[in-house]
Amino acid sequence: MEPEERIRAASNFLLQAPPGEINDVLNDVRNIVSDDEVLQSGVLSALREYNLAQFITAEVPGHQHQCIVSEAARLKVTEGEEGEEEETDRFWDPRSRTSFKFDHLSLEASDPQSVEPEPESEPFRAALEASTLTYLGAHFRSGVASVFSVPEKADQYIIQVVANKYNPANFWSGRWRSEYIIDFGARTITGKVLLNVHYYEQGNVQLETKHAISLAVPPTITATATSASKVLALIEVEESKYQESLGDTYQEMGEKTFKGLRRALPMTRSKLDWDKVLGYKLGAELTANKGAFGSS
Incomplete structure (x- = not known):
């Protein structure tokens, strides 16, 4: 599998991660990519997409409460020197009137700045x-x-x-x-x-x-x-x-639904002793092959 294909596979796994288990999934897909540096840079966009969609929360720097990191909280800002500006994401917490950068890998907020809300609304x-x-x-x-x-x-x-x-x-x-x-x-x-x-x-x-x-x-x-x-x-x-x-x-x-997925009891109308399954199977095979061994 090519490195690009491994990154795509890893990203798909991350986007389907259950609640609170994103780090477990990330550790598992490390075996797919086998390169931590490539993994972190390659799946960063998937982590960002996951965090925004899942309403990941962040501790607001300088305040004693959390806020939601989402598309609605995203601020598009331009940073850098003139002629070399780049558009980057910042997120804001209207409650504290604070904007911040957010690391989608460590889930940490940093670089708090004051933001004034729209006075009309x-x-x-x-x-x-x-x-x-x-x-x-x-x-x-x-x-x-x-x-x-x-x-x-x-x-x-x-x-x-x-x-x-x-x-x-x-x-x-x-x-x-x-x-x-x-x-x-x-x-x-x-x-x-x-x-x-x-x-x-x-x-x-x-x-x-x-x-x-x-x-x-x-x-x-x-x-x-x-x-x-x-x-x-x-x-x-x-x-x-x-x-x-x-x-x-x-x-x-x-x-209703789960009971309809299987019989409450097997055809014998008695519970199956799962510890004896191998014994049942071995006995059936010996019986089927009895003629091959002959009689003593």
Whole structure:
């Protein structure tokens, strides 16, 4: 396999990494590439794509909270001397008005800089953020949220939430992601909930779901601070419905789907002693070949 093909294979594995297991996958694909320097440079774009899509969180430099690293948080900036400028990524946390560089391999933020928000949209964005953090504390024990105003679109806002739960001691991990775009121009709230769960005790089972949400913004909700909690109330209703539907689905899978995948008992109507399988097989072979040995 050529080095380019190895990098492509490694990148594909990384993009499919379960929640919280990206480093495990990265260590595994080292054997495919067999060159750490080539691996790090070759899969950096895949790591960046993965981190942005998965709403990876970062400690905001100089502050005591985390923020979400995502496409909505990305700032395009030009750095370098005149004539040699390069466009690079910086990410920002509206809550602390801080932008930073982010290392997609070490997952560390650095070089904090102050960023001033857009004055027109900031009052409602800040109120929406406060309501989102209240909602987060009530429903997501270890969640992180970021709320953004959309540049050059004063009537649009984005809410992003991520909650991770890693339990490698019991062989499972999970991630909840949700994103909502509030558009007061179109009077709509469009969103999605993405859920990833990986269970790998003596096996490998993964669940991936995507639930789309589309709501009309009632006339009573406007881009004012007093309406922020009403937006979160609408989101709370939709997410509660979705969680209830997931619970119903799990129950049905346990009672019907998984039972339909195989017989509860073999044809003999008695449980098979798996410790004796080799003995069964050996006995069958000896019986089949009895004539070949003759009789004594």
